[in-house]
Amino acid sequence: MFDGDGRFTGSETVELGAPGPWTTPSGPLTSRVAFAAAHVVPQVGAENVPGAPAVVDWDSTLAYRHRIWEHGLGVADAMDTAQRGMGLDWAATQELVRRSAAEAASVGARVACGAGTDQLAPDVVAGLEPGDAGLATVTDAYREQVHLVQDAGAQVIVMASRALAKVARGPEDYARVYDAVLAEADRPVILHWLGTMFDPALAGYWGSDSVDSATATFLDLVRAHQSRIDGVKVSLLDAAHEVSLRRSLAALPTSLVEPVETGASTSSTGDARVRLYTGDDFNYPELIAGDEQGHSDALLGIFAAIYPAASTALQAFDAGDAERGHKILASTEALGRHIFAAPTYYYKTGIAFLSWLGGFQPGFSLVGGLHSGRSLRHLVELARLADGCGMLLDPPLAAARLRAFLTTNGVPA
Template sequence: MSAAVVGHSGAPELNASGVSLKLPRFDDGGRVVGTEVRELNAPGPWLAPSEPIRSRVAFAAAHVVPHVGAENVPGAPAVVDWDATLAYRHQIWRYGLGVADAMDTAQRGMGLDWAATQELVRRSATEARSVGGAIACGAGTDQLDPAAVEPGQAGLDAVIDAYREQVRVVQEAGAQVIVMASRALAKVARSADDYARVYDAVLAEADQPVILHWLGTMFDPALAGYWGSDDVDTATATFVDLIKAHQDKVDGVKVSLLDAQHEIGLRRTLAALDGSPVRLYTGDDFNYPELIAGDDQGYSDALLGIFAAIYPAASTALQAFDADDAGRAHAILASTEKLGRHIFAAPTYFYKTGVAYLSWLNGFQTGFQLVGGLHSGRSLAHLVELTRLADDCGMLLDPDLAAKRLGALLMTNGVDA
């Protein structure tokens, strides 16, 4: 293992596309205060791999695309455009990454209901088999209404039964299980022992090693106090004890706390465990370049929502790691860092809006929409800045289309750029 590479030297050189776009500039109150003419860059030098990626295990957590004319409004059942949704996953597989499906990026608990989730899991797993792509899917408890689940043994049993149902769906589809954090469990659990009791029962159902997901409150405020404590060190000790007790059932852990130093410490703790290895899949969409590059004591693998937005660049970087060119690999990832930090800016749980927006700009969905109406989660000023940052790192894959679509969005919103 090589030491981490620092700095952004060696970032990909971008060429001009010949497409110009007039962009508005906004003040802090959202008022247009000027414009700029920008000549967009051509896409970066992204390459699909000719052989499997070896240096890191990497999953992109993909979003779902709705039918543009359907009633995908807040509180309504999701109506998914399956052709577009699955075509996006094929793009990720083509670039050599695995797909992490039915996760928070797919709007679990934020528009994607359990009926649509089951269909997504089955369809995605079938498509993965057709191309030999890696697939892991979230199993949670979101068929339960947390408000209707009461603390005590009956509530814990309801959570266990809900987890078991979802684990069976994922396993029967042929996908790896990602055990997602549960809002219902966060509500009914009263101690670390309650978490241990539930996860003991869930992991007993696993027919192959799973990925455990620790999702922080910046992604879902309803998960406060997960693992039985608001103190991160105390919660981490409970989490590690659970892993030790079920090490043969745990392939790895996905940690989404946006705390690089905590992740590095946990990664080193896991590496020191006796027995079967346990991977640390970074879920840190702020600090992923340094965490994936690693240091002389190891590196993180990846299970990231930002990889669904930057999968061509992520794949090209991982291929550079395979070629023992850690400097180039880190530089490619670092060149996307500002974009990642913007997409995942607070309130972080609206990052799905940015992922879908970039998908729309790049032509992978006909409309800028999300199920549950979540495309309204970011301001126009946020989206315009996202466009600038995506262009800065070569992630506008069809500059002419991106310019036309952003121009139409600005006009629709009454901005004459």
């Protein structure tokens, strides 16, 4: 137990509960398209310290993706959950994309991978100036990554670019770069709008600090390239804004939109529309459940932590039991809000902690030393919330690891 200042005040014995009644689907999920944005597992004993090249435990990293696929979800890889720009360097990113795409193809699963501009060295980005030369550098970097993802056989997620945020002079520069990048797409892509709570360097993205103005620019881009866009992932943690944007997308004509075919998954609901993939790790239960005017699909970092529950909920939606589907997702909401609490960009620490408690990685660590991003108190509360919603899948192992973790961090037995 801890007081308001985080001081340890005494121990408490808690008996962990059983895992939830999670099930794996017997066939493809049909009523929602859902991706879990997965993290990477570092090699034990490697120099995965801040600033060092990432050394990845590929066996554990890819085995985690197979568990997600076994539950009927797609994997969104090489994104911010995989520590793009926060420990995963360009060499490791390229290998991750190729390995993950190959593993997905081997089991007929769906994978989409992030394409950004983070191969540009920090000193290069620091030297970029607004104007034609800077925009050309950003565009060429995007093109390189788009081709990497496409050549690997994965669907492209066009990620937000810190370099573009630095050199763009206004909405017209964003349009110019994205026009060029989308021209490279050989199949419909997912556009990613990542908010500053996930990456403060993206302030003013789409050419404005006003969400309304940025949304207008974003929608203009979607309208201009509708046939090349499968969907948009919005990570602003604003449910009302997402619903409004979702309705604007639903009003677009569907004749221009092509179904996506990647691996075993087409856009499995069979309709042709620009999807809204919620990236709202706070409000996902209500957004995925939807209302009488529609629902959000999902591309979520929290799904990497709760994929058994997420899959079971989506199976309920498929069966027409929307009340049960929403109830299952809602049971994990407190856990999601805790993992993604401010500063939100440290949420990867919580994803890795649950992975370690579950026995899915040998040590509690992240590349770049990012596992130090949360306090002991935060992680203890995370374990309590995970137990409360049935997400500790091996309670005896979780108890043993949590006990060892507490002892190591100075909490007396």
